[in-house]
Amino acid sequence: MPSSPLEISPDEFAELAGRVSAEVVRxxxxxxxxxxxxxxxxxxxxxxFAGPAPEQGLGAAALDELSEVARHSRVGNGRFFGYVMGSGEPVAALGDFFASVLNQNATAWRSGPxxxxxxxxxxxxLTDALGCPGFSGTLTSGGSLANLMGLAxxxxxxxxxxxxGxxxxxxxxxxxxxxxxxxxxALLGLGRENLRLIPPDAAMRLDPGALRHAISADRAAGRTPIAVVANAGTIVTGAIDPLAAIVEVARAEDLWVHVDGAYGAPAAMVAPELFHGLGDVDSLSLDAHKWLYQPLDCSALLYRDPDAAQRAFSLTDDYAASLSADPVEGQVxxxxxxxxxRRVRALKLWLSLRYHGLEAFRDSxxxxMRQARRLAALVDAEPTLERLAEVPLSAVCFRWVGGDPATLDVVNAAMLDRINRxxxxxxxxxxxxxxxxxxxxITNHRTTDADIVAVIGEVLRAAPPTGTRPSSS
Known part of the structure; x- marks a missing residue:
């Protein structure tokens, strides 16, 4: 019987994998x-890259464009400070490669023991390292899905x-x-009108007093408060809400506490004092592909009560039901x-942690965090720059203020374009x-102190002539 036209021999695969590895090394x-x-x-x-699909296969020549793919992709070196983006730790990438070849469906023990x-x-x-021992959880595609599941x-x-209904x-x-x-x-059917966005305090954190007042107002209006979402590192400034005080309010009001820790939660491994109360919440999202430096996608939803996850998501047809009572083999x-x-997301982080050890992640x-504080100090020392928020984690928000105050937003937007170009x-x-x-x-294991210093120079080079500008290099 003829083999599939899609099959290649292990030796052919080894040759192709070698070419890909060489391209990665370059x-x-x-x-x-x-x-x-x-x-x-x-x-x-x-x-x-947007041409028609080839009717006839190109064979090994299909790999020829990989160098062009790399040349037309954003580079994740130590001076990439955009968004909240992990640096794609290479050992983890090997775990992703191996997981793809194994091709397990990570939906149950029987599908991938x-x-x-x-x-x-x-x-x-993860839960032990974060100070949440005893929590359960699952890996997800990203913080968006983890937050959705936590609120479900x-x-x-x-x-x-x-x-x-x-x-x-x-x-x-x-x-x-x-x-x-x-x-x-919105997706849960609650309606965005039932999301109460409370103005933050001076440190950009949720105010427990304002939270308590909002809950009381809704109860008085006949509404049903169900949950509060606390931030363990806001996406813009890295602000950390007062978790213990929020938990106290929530417990008194019988509310669920979900923490969006997609960006900042890994810092609890380093500075637990900033996250007091984290171990008392009901659920927590964390993106390993942010500040645990993993390749996309690798996130987690962690939670205190496994039964709560079962109540929200358990609905099984007969064809999928587990027939084993064994606590391991029956797990789904x-x-x-x-x-x-579900793709296998665990293997890359597992391999990365085994290779480097938790201590290396804490150190990175x-x-x-130290580099962010240094950048903040450099911004504060430059007369034409102004920092607009504290730096509890690793995000530094600032602007150039060397020109007309009425046009600063437009000028800074133009500067950003010049800097990135x-x-x-x-x-x-x-x-x-x-x-x-x-x-x-700064969520990049490759970042050096020289990369931090480079930020100031590049910003000032992009400033209008009225700003203080160093000589070009």
Whole structure:
């Protein structure tokens, strides 16, 4: 019987894998010399990569364009400070490669025995390291899904659908909360009008007193408060809400506490004093592909009560039901998550942690926090720059103020474009206290102190002539 036209021999695979590995090595060697933002246009990338599918296979020549893919991609060197983006630790990438070849469906032990146990073990490592021992959890595609699932658990725990079948409930958060929370409230059928965004305090944190007042007002109006979303590192400034005080309010009001720790929660491994109360919450999202430096995608939803996950997500047809009573062999992830088909996300983080050890991750996170404080000090020392927020974690928000105050937002936006087009450093933007700001977020294991110093030079080079500008280099 003829073999499939899609099959290749192990030897052919080894040759192709070797070519890909060589291309990866060239990419890694060139990280520091390549412009972070690729010198390309939409039209050029469309011309290169958007052609028709080949009717006949190209064979090994299909790999020839990988160098062009790399050349037209953003470079993740130590001077990439845009968004909240992990640096793609290379050992973890090998774990992703191996997981793809194994091609297990990480939905139950029977579908992938080794990887199921590895995921469970990995969740235990994470919860212990974060100061949440005894929590359970599952890996997800990202913080958006983890936040959605956490709030779905909250809804089912505190206000399942009423007799009309319509979900009810009010969710509370700081106005600094991530946009995924608004999407989650809408997708759960609660309606965005039932998301109470409370103005933050001077440190950009959720005010427990204002939270208590908002809950009381809703109860008086006949509404049903169900949950509060606290931030363990807001996406813009890295502000950490007063978790212990929020938990105290929530317990008194019988609310679920979900923490969006997608960005900042890994810092609890380094500075637990900043996260007092984290171990007392009901659920927590964490993106390993942010500040645990993993390749996309690798996130987690951690939670105190496994039964709450079962109440929210358990719905199994006969064909999928587990027939084993064994506590390991009978384990199924699809009874506690939205996903049925699940890629193996655990192997890369498991391999990365085994290779480097937890201490190396703590040291890297601590170094990024120190580097952020240094950048903040450099900003504060420059007369034409103004910092607009404190730096509790690793995000630094600032702007150039050397010109007409009426035009600073426009000028800083133009500066950001020049900075990123130049390609020496890469920043993102945000709005802080009503102003357009330049934002550097340091979640990169490759960042050095020289990279931090480079930010100031590149910003001043991009400033209008009225600003203090160093000589070009």
């Amino acid at each position: 990419h890694l060697h060139g990280l520091d010399s390549a412009p972070i933002r690729p010198a390309t246009t939409g039209a050029e990338s469309m011309a290169l 080794a990887t199921a146990v590895i995921e469970r073990s990995l969740i235990g490592w 658990m909250a809804r089912e725990a505190k206000a399942p659908a009423n007799e009309t 319509r979900p009810t409930g009010v969710v509370y958060a700081s106005s600094e909360v991530h946009m995924s929370v608004g999407k989650a409230v 992830f699809f009874e506690e998550t939205l996903e049925l088909s 996170i601590a170094d990024n 130049r390609g020496r450093v890469y920043l993102s933007n945000a709005t802080v206290r009503g102003h357009f700001v330049l934002r550097a977020c």
